[in-house]
Amino acid sequence: EVVLTQSPGTLSLSPGERATLSCRARQSVSSYLAWYQQKIGQAPRLLIYGASSRATGIPDRFSGSGSGTDFTLTISRLEPEDFAVYFCHQYGSSPRTFGQGTKVEIK
Amino acid sequence: EVQLVESGGDLVQPGGSLRLSCAASGFTFSNYEIHWVRRVAGKGLEWVSAVGIAADTFYSDSVKGRFTVSRENAENSCYLQVNSLRAEDTAVYYCARESLESAMSYFDLWGRGTLVTVSS
Numbered sequence: 001e002v003v004l005t006q007s008p009g010t011l012s013l014s015p016g017e018r019a020t021l022s023c024r025a026r027q028s029v030s031s032y033l034a035w036y037q038q039k040i041g042q043a044p045r046l047l048i049y050g051a052s053s054r055a056t057g058i059p060d061r062f063s064g065s066g067s068g069t070d071f072t073l074t075i076s077r078l079e080p081e082d083f084a085v086y087f088c089h090q091y092g093s094s095p096r097t098f099g100q101g102t103k104v105e106i107k
Numbered sequence: 108e109v110q111l112v113e114s115g116g117d118l119v120q121p122g123g124s125l126r127l128s129c130a131a132s133g134f135t136f137s138n139y140e141i142h143w144v145r146r147v148a149g150k151g152l153e154w155v156s157a158v159g160i161a162a163d164t165f166y167s168d169s170v171k172g173r174f175t176v177s178r179e180n181a182e183n184s185c186y187l188q189v190n191s192l193r194a195e196d197t198a199v200y201y202c203a204r205e206s207l208e209s210a211m212s213y214f215d216l217w218g219r220g221t222l223v224t225v226s227s
Binding site: 041089092095 | 111142144150151152153154165167201203206208211212213214215216217218219220
């Protein structure tokens with residue numbers, strides 16, 4: 001199975017700052033990578049699919065990049081509602097796998 | 108409202124069973140493949156099972172032979188029968204809808220999850 005490793009585990013930033021989250025695959029997943037946001041007690045929310053396509057209704061401060069094994073989720077300017085856990089997901093091969101998550105917390 | 112709502116999680120003894128439900132609303136349920144994904148405390152997410160639009164079923168190696176997934180389109184619901192439960196099955200179980208974009212796609216809708224605790 002494809003192992004996804006996210007870094008850092010925790011990112012401490014202030015509102016207005018830029019957040020850069022990494023997801024690295026042990027083998028190529030082409031562009032079959034999605035990013036999700038999850039807040040405590042809530043359902044995960046799709047942010048990015050196809051490595052770089054924003055899902056419907058997602059603000060343009062969220063952007064995704066990368067292909068193959070290295071992917072990045074960037075939040076250009078953090079809003080208060082962006083402090084949450086983010087995880088990546090590869091859907092290019094079975095079984096589908098997920099990263100362990102990056103927590104973006106208020107500094 | 109377009110949503111998925113899980114239910115059925117509980118505290119159960121090792122070796123016990125539960126039936127988890129996933130109720131869909133706001134979209135044509137029969138058109139979508141539905142997946143179950145779980146999060147074990149302190150660990151990441153693990154894909155568990157899926158049921159296709161033709162009721163074809165898929166399982167991870169860790170649950171094969173113990174879990175059974177099914178769907179009832181008339182009820183807009185998906186079910187996960189979990190048997191022979193082990194401590195390592197303790198997790199929040201989510202159902203998720205697979206996007207129609209391609210044959211193997213991302214999950215575009217998730218529920219909030221239901222907690223299964225296996226303990227004596």
